[in-house]
Amino acid sequence: MKILFLANRVPYPPFRGDKLKIFNLAKRLCVQHEVHLLTFAQTDEDWTYKAELEKIFTSVEFIALPKWKSALNCVGGLFNKVPFQVHYFRSNAMKAALQNLLANNKFDVVHVQHLRMAQYLSDHKEIPRILDLPDAFSLYWSRKQATTKNPVLRYVEGIEQKRVYQYERILASFNLSLVCSAEDKQYLEQEHHLANISLLPNGVDTSTFSAGKHDYGHHHSLLFTGNMDYGPNIDAVNYFVEEILPKVQLQFPHIKFVIAGQRPVPKVLALANEQVKVTGFIPHLADEYNAASVVVAPLRFGAGTQNKVLEAMAMGVPVVCSHIGFKGLGIESGEGAIMETEPEAFAQSIIQLLSSEEMRQSVGQQGVAVIQSRFSWDIITKQLESYFRTTAQ
Secondary structure: OOOEEEEEEOOOOOOOOOHHHHHHHHHHHOOOOOEEEEEOOOHHHHHHHHHHHHHOOEEEEEEEOOOOHHHHHHHHHOOOOHHHHHHHHHOOHHHHHHHHHHHHHHEEEEEOOOOHHHOOOOOOOOOOEEEOOOOHHHHHHHHHHOOOOOOHHHHHHHHHHHHHHHHHHHHHHOOEEEEHHHHHHHHHHHHHHHEEEOOOOOEEEOOOOOOOOOOOOOOOOOEOOOOOOOOHHHHHHHHHHHHHHHHHHOOOOEEEEEEEEEOOOHHHHOOOOOOEEEEEEOHHHHHHHHHOOEEEOOOOOOOOOOOOHHHHHHOOOOOOEEEEHOHHHHOOOOEEEEOOOOOOHHHEEEEEEEHOHHHHHHHHHHHHHHHHHHHHHHHHHHHHHHHHHHHHH
């Protein structure tokens, strides 16, 4: 098949989020199919990655969209009902480049990454199109607003949530829309009465995050990973340090909490002390997972599934997480990850794991089995390939 990937960000380096997903899917699809990429480049650094992507994609085209221009786009969208994040990625140059690609190539299917990019292909009924969503965005914004204390921010977030909710109806224009968790699928089907939603989970590179090397003998460190300029992650580590970690320290006073992730904002950096370490960018996250006794993911808003949870499970490291990182997995609590929603219960589950090497190993090994059977990128690529074939018929 000849496949076009339309993405909102350059999918390299493949460390987190939608960049990670597109890179791993395309890397496997290119073995048997011809894959092409059209995406925005927002920084000078983005342009330096083109050669790496050309090792995978038959053609790679970047459209310049500097952040100042995106900001102006948002100002222009103050007085209509389109979400700001859709305005952020508006570009006449992208429209022209896409039209040119479609006119000069016969693609079997187009993979559109993110609700933000749906604007470019919602009306192209002549070509099979799949819209791939990282999560149900109106659900994300609803949860975000519920945790925001600042009344001005709550008001602004409420506006965006309503706009996104209305805009999500665009999903019906696509042959197929994909989400990564059953929770998101059910939400979108119930809220918008959609019949074209299917599941495509996030995955794990099991060669990078491989099981069998973890030492269950230590009980001295807790780990959180993720991009540390991302709202849900910023909120999660502050919530953990303020409301959960002190409860764990009553039983384990020497416990260390490691926050590993690129671009930590001042609010994250301010958490650092003798028992809280903020690392910044880590090139080999697998080493951090192996060094941790327990991985924590106390997210209070967001949607979909969490890479941090999947990666830890793949390596056999036990996880304690909120429902945000858990519900999309389709597992029982304890099968690699223990779900807790209240600070006291969250802390007690961590304490139980730290107190028992046998429990850490049991929970961790169950996680390995779940990942290897359902969440490796090889398995998920085959699922996407099946969706492509069905949609292209």
